[in-house]
Every structure is written in structure tokens, then in C-alpha cells.
Amino acid sequence: MMLSRASKYAILSTLFLAEHSSVEKKISVKVIAESIDVPSPFLAKLFQQLVRGKIISSTKGPNGGFYLNESNGKRNVLDIIENIDGLTKLNDCFLGLNECDSENPCPVHFIVEPFKENILGKFRDKTIMEFAQEISEKGRVLTLKDITPKVKK
Amino acid sequence: MMLSRASKYAILSTLFLAEHSSVEKKISVKVIAESIDVPSPFLAKLFQQLVRGKIISSTKGPNGGFYLNESNGKRNVLDIIENIDGLTKLNDCFLGLNECDSENPCPVHFIVEPFKENILGKFRDKTIMEFAQEISEKGRVLTLKDITPKVKK
DNA sequence: ATTATAAAAGATAAAAAGATCTTATTATAT
DNA sequence: ATATAATAAGATCTTTTTATCTTTTATAAT
Numbered sequence A, B: 001m002m003l004s005r006a007s008k009y010a011i012l013s014t015l016f017l018a019e020h021s022s023v024e025k026k027i028s029v030k031v032i033a034e035s036i037d038v039p040s041p042f043l044a045k046l047f048q049q050l051v052r053g054k055i056i057s058s059t060k061g062p063n064g065g066f067y068l069n070e071s072n073g074k075r076n077v078l079d080i081i082e083n084i085d086g087l088t089k090l091n092d093c094f095l096g097l098n099e100c101d102s103e104n105p106c107p108v109h110f111i112v113e114p115f116k117e118n119i120l121g122k123f124r125d126k127t128i129m130e131f132a133q134e135i136s137e138k139g140r141v142l143t144l145k146d147i148t149p150k151v152k153k
Numbered sequence C: 001a002t003t004a005t006a007a008a009a010g011a012t013a014a015a016a017a018g019a020t021c022t023t024a025t026t027a028t029a030t
Numbered sequence D: 001a002t003a004t005a006a007t008a009a010g011a012t013c014t015t016t017t018t019a020t021c022t023t024t025t026a027t028a029a030t
Helices: A005-020 A029-036 A040-052 A077-084 A109-125 A128-139 B005-020 B029-036 B040-052 B077-084 B109-125 B128-139
Strands: A057-059 A065-067 B057-059 B065-067
Touching: A005 A029, A005 A040, A005 A077, A005 A128, A029 A040, A029 A065, A040 A057, A040 A077, A077 A109, A077 A128, A109 B109, B005 B029, B005 B040, B005 B077, B005 B128, B029 B040, B029 B065, B040 B057, B040 B077, B077 B109, B077 B128
Parallel strands: none
Antiparallel strands: A057 A065, B057 B065
16 A cells, blocks of 8 residues: 555646646646656656546647646546556555455455555545645645755754 | 565564464474465575564574564564564655645545554554464465465366 | 584675656647 | 747666575584
């Protein structure tokens, strides 16, 4: 249940686009990378894949950039993870057993399983758009930058 | 919440020792590696660290091997993970934010947090010995091998 | 004491993940 | 039409994780 960095960056930047972009207002990789504090060449690669997966949209050229269209906004967080890491990573046995189910459970199966189901459900049922709404209404952090500046020495 | 392979191997093999070894009955890396189907040189390295961390015990020489003593058995699963991966990995923000707490939450903070607390508690409160007891009483799988043999073609 | 056995330690290798760089393409504004 | 701004694609480099190999050290049995 620990995501790759790629997936983390993907979720953050997609939510960032959900909040700040639109068909009329596209945003460049560079701006997004700086906002969420992520290496921009890496994010560029990632975005290519997200575009192919129809998680986000893009247009090239002047005033081009990345944005979310109507249907992008209806995708969910699990779609993003699936597109980058694949779902096996999330569904696989916590201890890595090849076969682990209620018939042949690993030692932690009945501890982990209920959580997994529940949390995956939450990531599946809430759309990116709905997340974005909560982000702007309630205030959520969308950057890897330090936000509480340390006191100067 | 996804462990490294090292941690997974460590948990499986420690539980294996809990069930099958004792001060009088030590077990060699080779036997354990074959039982749980894990590369034995890798497991050997891992065991060195677990011994240093007082998760398991060892003696060299003829009839030597690895085993759990009384106090080893009182450790918990979280101790193992801490010894191999460290706890930061488990405690860190799901989306990788540097600072993420209820004051400055990431977009999934309030979804993930309750689960994390709960599951970590379960891994902290149950001793290795108790796990081993459940394993032998209720039957749990402790190997990466395929257990349901595929039908021959 | 000698020998066989098993872990400890250290050095090395291979694979995967993460990050970067360079060169196309494409689309738009002029 | 042309220059330009931005993504797309592919090649390459670095770091971390996983795995292996070799040598040394400790221990117990004989």
C-alpha cells in the first residue's frame, strides 16, 4: 500500500490540474513541477503516460500545456494508481505470498484484508473532481515543499 | 504500507523460526530459505541484521543455526519492520508530502490516517510468539511457493 | 588439538526505480 | 508560411534495492 514516487507525483499533479486548470487554461509541466516541487523531466515523462491513459489531457504549441477535461475529472484516484503502478501492487499479499486468500491466508491476511478493501473503495468512489472541490473548500496541501518555514538560526 | 522484500522475508522467516525452532533445535539458513522459498544468500545477509537487532538468535558451528530465544519471541512484527526498513516508511505521508498532519493535511490524509493507526497497533500489540501460536492452531501459509499445484498439461 | 560445520563479514554483481538529457513533433500566433 | 512554444519520444545516467560470491571466524564434536 506504499505507492511508487511516480504514482504519488501523478496523484498530486492531477489534483493540481483539477484545481487550477481547465480547457481554457492549460498549464505547462514546468509550472506544475515547480508548484508541487517535483523534478520536471520526470513529471514530463509521467504526463505522457497519463495522457495516453486519458487521465489528463494536453495540447502542444503556444498556449498549450496540460489540463483536465470534463471526462478526465470523472476518473478516480485508483485509475491514476492503476495507470502508473498497476493494481497488483495494491492488491498483492502484504507479505508477498504468491497465493494468499481466505482459504490459504498468510499470517497477517485477516488483519490487513479488511483495511485494504475499505481504503480501495474510498479511492474508487470519489472522483478527481470531488477531491478537487474538497481541496479548495477545506484547504489541503498539494506540494512536497516545506510549508512551515523553519526558524532561522 | 508496502514493505520491501527484505522486510517480507524477515517477517516470514522469523515466524518460521518461531514455529519450528528453539534453543535446542537450531535451523540453518539453507533449510529456512528452501522452506519459505527465498534466495538463501539474501536471507543470510538479512539474518545477520536480525541477529544484531536481537530479533532472532544464532550460534555458529556444528549443530548451529538460527533460533528464537525467550526474549526474541516477545518482540512484535513492527520491531522486525523497524529493524529492516525503518518505521519512517510506514509512517510517512501516503502521497509523500514532507509535512502532512491534521493541521496541514494532504488530500488523502483523513482517509488514510485512521487505517494506519489501527493497523500499526495490531502489528505492535501481538507478539511473534502469539502469531506463531495462531499459525499452528489455525493454519497459516508461511511460504512463497505455490501451494495449490497447477494441473498438469 | 583437529576437523567439520555453520554463521559473520565484506566485496561484488544484477536488476529495478528514479531522474535527466536530447531530439523530434505538433499546434498556434503572428 | 514561419517562428515559436510546448508536449512526445527515446536514449542515457544515477541511485537504490535485491541478489550472489568469497573469505573469515566461531563452535562443537571427535
